[in-house]
Amino acid sequence: MLPEAVVPALAVAAVAIPVLYRRLQLSLAKSPSLQGHPRIARRLARLVPFYDYTDAEFFRADGAPADVVDRRRAGFQRLACTLGHASASAAATGRLEQGFSDAQFTKAYRVPFQFRRHVNEHFPAASMLAESRGVTVTDLDGCVSYDLSGSYGVNVFGYDFYKDCIDAGIERVRHLGPVLGAYHPLIQENVDWLRSISGLDEVSFHMSGTEAVMQAVRLARYHTGRSHLVRFAGAYHGWWDDVQPGVGNPQVPCHTYTLREMDERTLRVLRGRSDIACVLVNPIQSLHPNRAAPADGTLLDSSRKANADRDRYAAWLRELRSVCSDKGIALIFDDVFVGFRIALGGSQEYFGVRADLVTYGKTVGGGLPIGVLCGTRAFMRRFDDRRPSDICFARGTFNAHPYVMAAMNEFLRHLTRPAVKAAYADIDTVWNARTARLNEALATEQQPVRVANLGSIWTMNYTTPSRYNWMLQFYLRAEGLRLSWVGTGRLIFSHNFSDDDFRAVSSRIQSAARRMNADGWWWRDPALTNRRIRSRIAREMVGALTRVR
Numbered sequence: 353m354l355p356e357a358v359v360p361a362l363a364v365a366a367v368a369i370p371v372l373y374r375r376l377q378l379s380l381a382k383s384p385s386l387q388g389h390p391r392i393a394r395r396l397a398r399l400v401p402f403y404d405y406t407d408a409e410f411f412r413a414d415g416a417p418a419d420v421v422d423r424r425r426a427g428f429q430r431l432a433c434t435l436g437h438a439s440a441s442a443a444a445t446g447r448l449e450q451g452f453s454d455a456q457f458t459k460a461y462r463v464p465f466q467f468r469r470h471v472n473e474h475f476p477a478a479s480m481l482a483e484s485r486g487v488t489v490t491d492l493d494g495c496v497s498y499d500l501s502g503s504y505g506v507n508v509f510g511y512d513f514y515k516d517c518i519d520a521g522i523e524r525v526r527h528l529g530p531v532l533g534a535y536h537p538l539i540q541e542n543v544d545w546l547r548s549i550s551g552l553d554e555v556s557f558h559m560s561g562t563e564a565v566m567q568a569v570r571l572a573r574y575h576t577g578r579s580h581l582v583r584f585a586g587a588y589h590g591w592w593d594d595v596q597p598g599v600g601n602p603q604v605p606c607h608t609y610t611l612r613e614m615d616e617r618t619l620r621v622l623r624g625r626s627d628i629a630c631v632l633v634n635p636i637q638s639l640h641p642n643r644a645a646p647a648d649g650t651l652l653d654s655s656r657k658a659n660a661d662r663d664r665y666a667a668w669l670r671e672l673r674s675v676c677s678d679k680g681i682a683l684i685f686d687d688v689f690v691g692f693r694i695a696l697g698g699s700q701e702y703f704g705v706r707a708d709l710v711t712y713g714k715t716v717g718g719g720l721p722i723g724v725l726c727g728t729r730a731f732m733r734r735f736d737d738r739r740p741s742d743i744c745f746a747r748g749t750f751n752a753h754p755y756v757m758a759a760m761n762e763f764l765r766h767l768t769r770p771a772v773k774a775a776y777a778d779i780d781t782v783w784n785a786r787t788a789r790l791n792e793a794l795a796t797e798q799q800p801v802r803v804a805n806l807g808s809i810w811t812m813n814y815t816t817p818s819r820y821n822w823m824l825q826f827y828l829r830a831e832g833l834r835l836s837w838v839g840t841g842r843l844i845f846s847h848n849f850s851d852d853d854f855r856a857v858s859s860r861i862q863s864a865a866r867r868m869n870a871d872g873w874w875w876r877d878p879a880l881t882n883r884r885i886r887s888r889i890a891r892e893m894v895g896a897l898t899r900v901r
């Protein structure tokens with residue numbers, strides 16, 4: 353017989369130990385980086401003080417000697433003349449920035465903040481364009497650039513294709529016009545095609561990728577009766593609170609677990625807990641698991657790493673699939689970015705794994721704004737026949753807008769063409785070969801930059817420690833290559849780049865790297881390491897904080 357006093361203690365232990373064990377499992381499954389700890393990241397972000405470099409510091413943040421600083425200055429001046437304020441595009445963008453918050457934000461975060469003021473004074477954002485044609489865009493001054501921005505991923509088949517989708521689509525629904533709530537009959541084909549492409553039972557239309565993700569998570573919660581969603585460190589799923597728990601979101605979502613991707617510890621958490629409704633996967637993360645979408649604004653050193661491993665990621669998704677099936681957790685593939693780009697059937701086809709719910713967006717709108725959710729009947733149903741008041745509400749005034757449905761119809765019709773279907777089979781071969789050729793050329797010239805890709809989605813990695821890698825975006829711009837505001841972190845090609853177009857882009861990338869190198873930005877003290885760069889920045893921040901206090 354146990355002494356009486358021990359019994360309550362044992363009872364408490366019997367309850368507490370499994371709880372503590374599950375809590376420990378959860379902690380272990382979080383990525384050790386700030387990416388895995390969004391709350392801490394948010395708090396730390398608030399502490400980071402603004403400071404910037406003086407003119408002299410700007411050019412020798414890595415302790416470069418005077419002759420290198422002189423070369424950098426001269427190169428900077430030359431670039432400032434090329435990209436300077438004289439152009440009509442720059443002037444118009446400058447005027448817009450006064451009253452347009454989006455333009456202010458993207459301009460501010462093009463480069464690490466310490467360099468921001470100097471860069472912005474000399475390199476205007478020049479975000480105004482007049483025309484797109486083939487694989488190029490033309491600005492207000494008539495300057496033509498190859499477009500590597502890909503319009504955030506919308507542009508898979510080339511801008512002219514989307515113009516045609518919109519024109520032809522609008523022509524077909526013109527008589528109905530913007531009538532909402534009822535549908536134009538061509539919606540039927542869209543639903544049929546999307547069901548067939550996704551291999552899923554039902555479809556719903558939304559106004560953006562963010563909304564499609566919101567609906568997927570809401571349905572998962574409704575059907576499982578569970579509260580939490582699991583997302584992976586670094587993954588972007590739109591800007592809705594629950595899926596963006598870290599820096600950038602003033603709220604702290606309480607129903608989100610941010611775990612390590614491609615890690616057994618995460619599978620243990622999924623097996624061990626009973627509060628998880630769904631797991632959200634953004635397959636672009638196969639290029640840089642557990643790391644945020646790369647942006648030059650965070651390019652403090654050269655530790656950015658990316659390298660897609662299709663087989664390993666497929667194996668990981670198979671494991672996830674199996675655990676989710678066992679535990680009744682909804683597996684959601686967020687194909688808003690990679691859908692219709694890496695394969696016709698998106699990541700389900702590319703990685704050979706089926707999801708319960710799949711979100712699409714961007715390109716599938718045929719050039720107009722869209723979010724799509726496809727899912728199994730069991731997850732898509734928004735009401736319960738047995739409990740009429742228990743519904744999962746989702747609406748949206750502009751959902752299934754006739755013009756968007758019509759442009760989408762043109763887009764999806766294009767995919768039914770045998771030649772288009774066949775072209776999908778070659779995507780990896782074509783883009784991997786192009787990537788490899790460019791990397792070979794860069795290696796031969798001993799340039800400290802390489803590209804990594806998932807199909808036609810690229811990111812640039814830097815091979816030697818440097819504080820100035822972000823300068824490359826301006827050299828690329830001067831070569832007539834248009835990037836998005838995240839700079840060399842994300843280059844997105846449309847699939848109408850011919851071999852000749854690509855050769856031209858490649859040679860401009862090489863030329864940009866050559867010039868940047870010649871101007872001394874990649875000068876390197878052999879003792880400089882990424883770690884040293886980071887500790888120097890940490891010291892600068894502490895100094896700035898002390899000054900502020």
Ligand SMILES: Cc1ncc(COP(=O)(O)O)c(C=O)c1O
Nearest residue numbers: 560561562589590634686688689
């Ligand atoms: C994977 C993914 N999900 C969701 C979104 C959000 O889509 P939208 O910008 O249309 O709201 C994005 C946008 O980049 C995305 O890449």
